[in-house]
Amino acid sequence: MPLDRSSAGDPARSLELLWRVPADAPRRGPHQRLNVDTVVAVSIGLADVDGLDAVTMRRVAQRLGVVPMTLYTYVPGKAELLDLMLDTAYVQMSRADTAGQPWRVRLTAVAEENKALFEAHPWAATISTSRPPLGPGMMAKYEHELQALDELGLDDIEMDAALAFLLTFVQANARSAAEARAAQQDSVMDDEQWWAANAHLLEKVFDPRAYPTAARVGTAAGAAHGAAYSPEHAWEFGLSRVLDGLAARIDHRTDSTETGPR
Structure with missing residues (x-):
């Protein structure tokens, strides 16, 4: 395709x-x-x-x-x-003024702005931008988002990579959320209804003794989310882990700057 x-x-x-x-x-x-x-x-x-x-x-x-x-x-x-x-x-994106806020607040705002973009325009999440359109919108977006990472001790290459890391997560989450919505619309059922209607078919072929971990974890996740996949939970869990990962790098850079060469 x-x-x-x-x-x-x-x-x-x-x-x-x-x-x-x-x-x-x-x-x-x-x-x-x-x-x-x-x-x-x-x-x-x-x-x-x-x-x-x-x-x-x-x-x-x-x-x-x-x-x-x-x-x-x-x-x-x-x-x-x-x-x-x-x-x-x-x-046309909304851009919050987070100047002076902690860096996690700034990056969370960037993530939520892009999430809102993809919710308003789902097609935008399907486009590969490895060669971005270098127009005024793209440049204003890039400038705004980089400011959330400025003065954190990262060098310029790391700032660009950190932003790409965050936005790749947002785009992937948006695609998964769109696929979940499409599946619900196509089947005219939400996920909980779909599983209730089809669980008996799975029971005929699935032996939980052969896949004990999958059975245990899948059952727990399904009960928690009412579905095999929850875009909302994936967003909250994933964004926190992305920020935790960036924190490790930022904290390392900060420590290196404060201690200096030995």
Whole structure:
């Protein structure tokens, strides 16, 4: 299955569009009733409701009441459109002012801001950003999030890696949560109802004596969550462990700075 990724189009054209660099020469012909922002907004609306596969030049054109070729006046293709959609979502993110707060509070805010982004735009969690769209939204997001890690004794490479570590967890959790919601919608049952309806089938083939640890742990987790997987518990447990891991590195750096070379 092809992976949607940012920066997969023409880099020069994407950067021009992301930063809204004016064209070298004015367009001739009738007054343009659309603009890039309108095209992007409609595309995001489609993706939010029907997923990223629904965002085609034809579907977007239909929503805008124009022929597909008209869209190419504004955006050269879906790859560049995807960069614009993602960067626009970044621009619109809520960003808390946590200056002066403890670093765990600052990083928790960063995590929750990204969680909110993926809840509002589930398609954003499915995109690979190993080559991020270097637009104003991305740069503002990166600057804001790095400030939560500044002056903690980490060097620049460690700051970047620590942020990537945190955001990778948030994105993975968002994907799992979206899959859980999709499973519930497809089956028209919540997880507790699904297990109640199908437990007798598992009992016919599963021998708890052959898998005693799995039986014990699975039963305990299922009873606690009412399901085999709880996105909420995974979020709370995972975020705490991510912060604990970063604390070990930050504390080590702080201790090294305070003691100095021996």
